[in-house]
Amino acid sequence: MKRLIYLCLSLSLLLGAVLVAPASAAPALADRGAWAPNVAYAVNDTVTYGGCTYKVIQAHTSLTGWEPPIVPALFSLVSCGSSPSSTPTRTNTPAGPTATRTNTPVGPTATRTPTPLTGPSSTPTRTNTPAPTATTGSGGGCWPAWVSTQVYTTGMQASRNGRNYQANYWTQGNDPATNSGPVGTGQPWIPMAFCGSGNATATPGGTGLAAIISNAQFDQMFPSRNAFYTYQGLITAASFYPAFAGTGSLDTQKREAAAAMANFAHETGGLWYITEIAKNTYCDSTNTQYPCAAGKMYYGRGPIQISWNFNYGAAGAALGLPLLSNPDLAEQDASVAWKTALWYWMTQKGPGTMTPHDAMVNGAGFGETIRSINGALECNGGNGAQVQDRINYYNSFISILGTTAGPGNLGC
Numbered sequence: 428m429k430r431l432i433y434l435c436l437s438l439s440l441l442l443g444a445v446l447v448a449p450a451s452a453a454p455a456l457a458d459r460g461a462w463a464p465n466v467a468y469a470v471n472d473t474v475t476y477g478g479c480t481y482k483v484i485q486a487h488t489s490l491t492g493w494e495p496p497i498v499p500a501l502f503s504l505v506s507c508g509s510s511p512s513s514t515p516t517r518t519n520t521p522a523g524p525t526a527t528r529t530n531t532p533v534g535p536t537a538t539r540t541p542t543p544l545t546g547p548s549s550t551p552t553r554t555n556t557p558a559p560t561a562t563t564g565s566g567g568g569c570w571p572a573w574v575s576t577q578v579y580t581t582g583m584q585a586s587r588n589g590r591n592y593q594a595n596y597w598t599q600g601n602d603p604a605t606n607s608g609p610v611g612t613g614q615p616w617i618p619m620a621f622c623g624s625g626n627a628t629a630t631p632g633g634t635g636l637a638a639i640i641s642n643a644q645f646d647q648m649f650p651s652r653n654a655f656y657t658y659q660g661l662i663t664a665a666s667f668y669p670a671f672a673g674t675g676s677l678d679t680q681k682r683e684a685a686a687a688m689a690n691f692a693h694e695t696g697g698l699w700y701i702t703e704i705a706k707n708t709y710c711d712s713t714n715t716q717y718p719c720a721a722g723k724m725y726y727g728r729g730p731i732q733i734s735w736n737f738n739y740g741a742a743g744a745a746l747g748l749p750l751l752s753n754p755d756l757a758e759q760d761a762s763v764a765w766k767t768a769l770w771y772w773m774t775q776k777g778p779g780t781m782t783p784h785d786a787m788v789n790g791a792g793f794g795e796t797i798r799s800i801n802g803a804l805e806c807n808g809g810n811g812a813q814v815q816d817r818i819n820y821y822n823s824f825i826s827i828l829g830t831t832a833g834p835g836n837l838g839c
Contacts (some may be wrong), residue, residue: 660761790833
């Protein structure tokens with residue numbers, strides 16, 4: 428009898444151990460290597476992307492546009508290595524900002540292209556899926572006004588403060604004006620075209636840049652832009668550089684305006700990103716002309732993603748702004764952001780042989796503007812996809828402004 432009792436007791440303990448042990452096991456953490464689209468990831472998996480390691484916080488099957496740096500709902504950053512990551516590449520879909528920069532400590536004449544072997548690396552590669560184009564078009568009719576108490580499901584439409592939005596998923600009470608972003612950013616609303624401002628092809632009026640690009644044409648160029656990038660901010664900044672889109676024949680002026688906007692669109696994903704995503708200090712401590720301010724970061728900001736202390740210092744000196752001591756101005760004030768972009772466009776040669784302004788007004792061609800902005804990495808076969816993305820924007824914008832590509836090469 429005692430043997431039977433002992434036997435039953437032993438079997439019970441063994442069975443309990445078998446049943447209980449799996450329940451207490453924590454989910455395994457698997458190193459899945461480099462992130463890739465169309466891969467099923469489980470919670471706690473780790474992936475690498477742009478020189479950084481990320482942990483999966485929500486199980487999913489990856490898609491293009493869901494890269495770890497831009498979908499915080501799916502990934503959390505674990506660490507970034509100390510060695511420089513590769514230079515960002517971009518597909519022809521709008522991408523996040525890729526602040527091009529240099530390690531050359533020579534002040535305002537420094538190129539924006541990173542020196543491959545030294546210094547911090549630039550923003551990780553991103554290929555965000557572009558937001559769909561609103562069916563009404565820029566300057567068209569506004570969709571029904573957003574109602575805070577209404578439930579919106581995927582694809583439903585609403586307007587808010589003169590702009591149309593499309594619901595990305597089920598949402599209620601999330602104001603589109605402050606809770607929107609391109610596809611892949613995880614926001615409940617996708618910004619669409621501006622509305623209620625008249626015909627998008629309206630003839631420009633006024634003086635200066637306003638005589639070349641109208642507000643409606645600007646909306647047509649950037650139907651899904653971040654509200655930070657205002658038309659008035661651009662016009663205000665352009666008044667500081669009257670030669671911008673104000674030199675030569677009317678066609679030359681239109682081409683320069685289109686060329687600048689095309690490069691700015693490429694750098695910011697259609698004027699969506701204000702700052703680069705993978706921020707870093709970007710302080711060249713060897714530069715004594717423009718020494719870094721304590722506690723300040725000189726990551727990419729604005730339409731051309733100006734970066735490094737020496738560029739902020741040189742731009743601030745030229746514009747009469749305290750950008751070296753307060754670089755945040757370039758992400759807080761739209762006119763300041765635009766001024767930094769035009770400062771580079773009008774005065775800096777970068778890795779090229781001429782400023783982007785000179786390239787357009789002297790007939791060198793759009794390709795030379797690319798060379799002056801990021802030529803060391805993109806031109807001469809360096810990255811044809813990025814070059815083509817800039818060209819695509821340029822061709823679209825010259826069509827909107829009613830001119831042709833003009834002399835010179837489109838590519839580089």
